[in-house]
Amino acid sequence: MRIDDVLDEVRALRAADAPTHGGRTLAYVYDSGLAEVDELGARAHALASAANALDPTTFPSLLRMENDLVATAAALLGGGRETVGTVTSGGTESCLLAVLAARQARPEVADPAVVLPTTAHAAFHKAAHLFGLRVVAVEVDPVTFRADAETMAEAIDEDTVLVVASAPSYAHGVVDPVAEIAEAAARRGVRMHVDACIGGWVLPYLRRLGVEGPAFDLSVPGVTSISVDLHKYAYCPKGVSVLLHANTELRRGHYFGSADWPGYTMLNTTVQSTRSGGPLAAAWAVVRHLGDEGYLRLARDTLHAVEAIRAGVEATDGLRVLGEPGATLLAVATDGTDAGFDLFTVADEMRQRGWYVQPQFAHGHSPVNLHLTVTAVNRDCHDEFVADLRASVDAARGSGPVAVDPALRALLAGLDPDALTPEQFAGLLDAAGLAPGADAALPSRMAPINALLDAAPPRLRERVLLEFLGVLYRPSRREATVD
Ligand SMILES: Cc1ncc(COP(=O)(O)O)c(C=O)c1O
Numbered sequence: 001m002r003i004d005d006v007l008d009e010v011r012a013l014r015a016a017d018a019p020t021h022g023g024r025t026l027a028y029v030y031d032s033g034l035a036e037v038d039e040l041g042a043r044a045h046a047l048a049s050a051a052n053a054l055d056p057t058t059f060p061s062l063l064r065m066e067n068d069l070v071a072t073a074a075a076l077l078g079g080g081r082e083t084v085g086t087v088t089s090g091g092t093e094s095c096l097l098a099v100l101a102a103r104q105a106r107p108e109v110a111d112p113a114v115v116l117p118t119t120a121h122a123a124f125h126k127a128a129h130l131f132g133l134r135v136v137a138v139e140v141d142p143v144t145f146r147a148d149a150e151t152m153a154e155a156i157d158e159d160t161v162l163v164v165a166s167a168p169s170y171a172h173g174v175v176d177p178v179a180e181i182a183e184a185a186a187r188r189g190v191r192m193h194v195d196a197c198i199g200g201w202v203l204p205y206l207r208r209l210g211v212e213g214p215a216f217d218l219s220v221p222g223v224t225s226i227s228v229d230l231h232k233y234a235y236c237p238k239g240v241s242v243l244l245h246a247n248t249e250l251r252r253g254h255y256f257g258s259a260d261w262p263g264y265t266m267l268n269t270t271v272q273s274t275r276s277g278g279p280l281a282a283a284w285a286v287v288r289h290l291g292d293e294g295y296l297r298l299a300r301d302t303l304h305a306v307e308a309i310r311a312g313v314e315a316t317d318g319l320r321v322l323g324e325p326g327a328t329l330l331a332v333a334t335d336g337t338d339a340g341f342d343l344f345t346v347a348d349e350m351r352q353r354g355w356y357v358q359p360q361f362a363h364g365h366s367p368v369n370l371h372l373t374v375t376a377v378n379r380d381c382h383d384e385f386v387a388d389l390r391a392s393v394d395a396a397r398g399s400g401p402v403a404v405d406p407a408l409r410a411l412l413a414g415l416d417p418d419a420l421t422p423e424q425f426a427g428l429l430d431a432a433g434l435a436p437g438a439d440a441a442l443p444s445r446m447a448p449i450n451a452l453l454d455a456a457p458p459r460l461r462e463r464v465l466l467e468f469l470g471v472l473y474r475p476s477r478r479e480a481t482v483d
Contacts, residue, residue: 022381028373045279077228080219084248090231093241109158117166121169153184156190165192167327174324197229223246225244235286305376328374342447344359345402402451432464433449434471
C-alpha cells in the first residue's frame with residue numbers, strides 16, 4: 001500500500017478516538033496547548049526511536065539524556081548529592097520498580113507487605129500481584145480523603161518492606177501527609193515511596209505560585225524514593241517516567257542481570273529490556289525547551305483553570321468537589337443521594353457535548369464521582385466546560401437517575417466472581433450491555449452499564465471488565481493488516 005494511503009488510514013482510525021488536544025478530554029491526556037511542544041517531541045522521538053537503551057555503551061546518547069533527565073527531576077524534587085534514578089516507561093513501571101527494589105532488599109521477610117492508603121494508585125496492587133507481596137490497605141479520612149499518618153504508622157510491622165503515600169492521589173487529587181508517614185516508616189527502619197507520578201512535575205511549581213500543602217519530596221526525612229511521570233505534567237509524549245531513589249543502595253534491587261545463557265549478558269534497569277530511545281529523547285527535548293520558566297507558566301495556567309472549574313462546580317446546584325484536592329485534579333460528586341440525577345448520565349451528556357469526563361465508581365467512603373484531570377490547555381476553555389457541565393446536570397435532572405433493578409442488584413451482590421464459569425461471565429456481559437458487537441463499539445449511553453457495574457462488588461467488576469477486555473482484544477480476519 002502507498003505511504004500516503006496508509007497514513008490516511010491511520011488518520012481515519014484516529015478520528016474515532018477522544019481528542020488528545022484542546023482540553024476536552026479530562027483524563028488520560030495532557031495538553032500544554034503549545035503546538036510547538038508537540039512538534040518538538042515528535043521530531044526528537046523520531047530521531048531516537050530506533051536506538052536501544054538496552055545497551056547504554058552502544059547508545060551513549062541515551063545514557064547522557066537519561067542522566068540529564070534524572071538530574072533535572074532530582075533538582076525539582078528535593079534530591080541530594082546521593083540521589084540516583086531510572087527512566088521507565090510510565091507511572092506503573094516506576095511504582096512496580098519501587099516495590100520490587102524494596103522487596104529485594106529484604107529477602108529475609110517471608111511474607112512481605114506494602115502498607116498503603118486505600119487511595120493509592122492501583123499500580124501498587126499490580127506490583128503486589130506480580131512480585132508476591134501482601135497489600136495492607138489503610139483507611140483514609142472519610143471526608144478529606146487524606147491518608148491518616150497515625151493509622152498508617154500502626155499498620156507497619158516486621159513484614160512491611162515499603163510504605164506508600166501519594167502526592168497527590170489520582171482519584172481525589174489529595175496530597176497525603178508525607179512527612180508524618182515518612183517519619184513513622186523511618187522509625188521502623190522501613191522504606192517510604194512517594195507516588196508523585198501525576199503531581200511531581202506540577203506541585204513544585206504550584207508551591208512557587210503560593211499553593212500551600214504538605215512537603216512531599218525527597219528532602220523530607222524518611223522518604224527513600226519518589227516517582228514522577230514526564231508524560232503527564234511535563235507534557236512529554238507518552239512512555240516516560242522517572243523513579244528516583246535517595247541513594248544507589250536503595251535502587252539496587254530493581255536492577256536485573258543474567259549471564260546464564262549463551263547470548264549477551266542481559267543487564268536491565270527496568271522491567272523492559274529493549275527500551276526505545278524515542279520517549280526518552282522526546283522528553284529530554286521537551287524538558288529542555290520548556291525549561292523552568294515554561295513549566296512555571298504552564299502551572300500558572302493550569303492553576304487558573306482548576307480554580308475556575310472548582311468554583312464553577314461548587315456554584316452548581318447539586319454538585320460538590322470531593323475531599324480536599326491540593327493539585328490539579330478534581331473529583332466531582334453529587335450533593336447527596338437524593339440529588340435527582342446521577343453522574344453517569346451527566347458523563348453521557350458531557351460526551352454528547354464533546355467532553356470526556358471519567359466516571360469513578362463508589363469505593364469505601366468515596367461515592368460515585370467524575371474525575372477531572374485539568375491541564376494547561378484548559379485555560380482557554382474552562383468557562384465553556386462549566387457551562388456544558390451545568391447544561392448536562394440539567395439534562396440529567398430532566399431524565400432522572402438511572403435505576404438498577406433491585407433484584408439484579410441483589411443477584412450481583414451474591415455472586416462469587418471466583419466461582420463463575422466463562423458462560424456465566426458471558427451472560428453477565430450481556431446483562432451489562434457489554435456483549436460483543438459487530439465492531440466492538442460501545443453504546444452511546446453508558447449510564448445504565450455504569451450503574452450496573454457500580455452495583456457489582458469490586459472483585460466482580462474487575463472480573464467482568466477483564467472478560468470484556470478479552471472480547472475487545474480478539475482480532476477478526478477483517479482486521480488483519482498484513483495479508
Ligand atoms: C498517582 C499515580 N500513580 C501512578 C499512575 C500510573 O501511571 P501510568 O498510567 O503512566 O502507568 C498514575 C496514572 O494516572 C497516577 O495518577
